[in-house]
Amino acid sequence: MTAEQTFPLCASTDLENGGIAVPFDVVYYGQSCRAFAVRYQGVAHAYLNRCTHVPMEMDYQPGRIFDDTGQWLLCATHGAAYQPDTGRCAGGPCRGGLVKIALSERDGVVHWHAAQHLQPVAF
Template sequence: MSESVFLCASSDLVDSGEAVPFEVRYYSESVAAFAVRYADTVYAYLNRCTHVPMEMDYQPNQFFDSTGHWLMCATHGAMYSPQTGQCVMGRCRGGLVKIVVSEEAGMVHWHTSDKLQPNQAL
């Protein structure tokens, strides 16, 4: 059963700008995640490169390359499509783990799944 979890105000996300970070439980592990806006649509992914499972941002909440068109892993330079999370260049395997998000009435929510749950203190 999926539930909707408030993430941020819509105004917190600017096209190709800073991400809004959040934490999720991915299976049984606590994992960083992020949401960005690209081409006026919100997307969210686990903050985990597919080449080496480490966080991707080069500065806190900075994921876009200098063109503002690709999500970039700071460690090895892998580039991902912001719309799909698929690897488009560099060292990576497959794509980023997508988190379903919705935007309505000035609010962004992420949606749980059997793999992704809100991060609760253990």
Template sequence: MCASVDLVDGGLAVPFDVVYGGQTCRAFAIRWQGQVHAYLNRCSHVAMEMDWQPNRFFDDTGQWLLCGSHGAAYRPDTGACAGGPCRGGLVKIGVTEQDGVVRWHTAFNLQPFEF
């Protein structure tokens, strides 16, 4: 998917495509507190892409992922709703980081976050 150095803590995301529900959808990977996390780029409030500018998901503090359309906030480590008009959490995508490379699990069964 990308080189490890492409993901800076609280910085820009790296976009990629996945198949979800039989359709090709955008997804994104971010780094937060040293760990890589990836999610389907789809707000749980309204099924639309979240980035408020290209590849920007973090708020100004670098602590929350925000939906640029309605202000829903999500935890960067779990995708759980942290505030705003969420209906559940983000769909998490499994990733690994090894030898300076980040990869997503193509065989991973994408599941919505459950409480």
């Protein structure tokens, strides 16, 4: 598999600014992991659903990763805050930033891009 391969994730309209995340599964360095896609300021972004403070999923309810203002991605367990457009730590107990997953949008569909260390889950 090459870095150029893309996989359909969801309809572009499924991602609303500051809204519910769309979850998906990936294999990251040989481990199955949850990931999520969100929209922030009109642009779709995706990350591994893994807090850098303690590697656990960040959402307190499925897809609920934004804070109440829709401006920060929050780890519900420890309160670490991340910038939605870069994944960089913005405050709280985090170590570095979230693992970003490349996305693209075309013809009303959001696609995620595979990489050497990031592959689709085999069915």
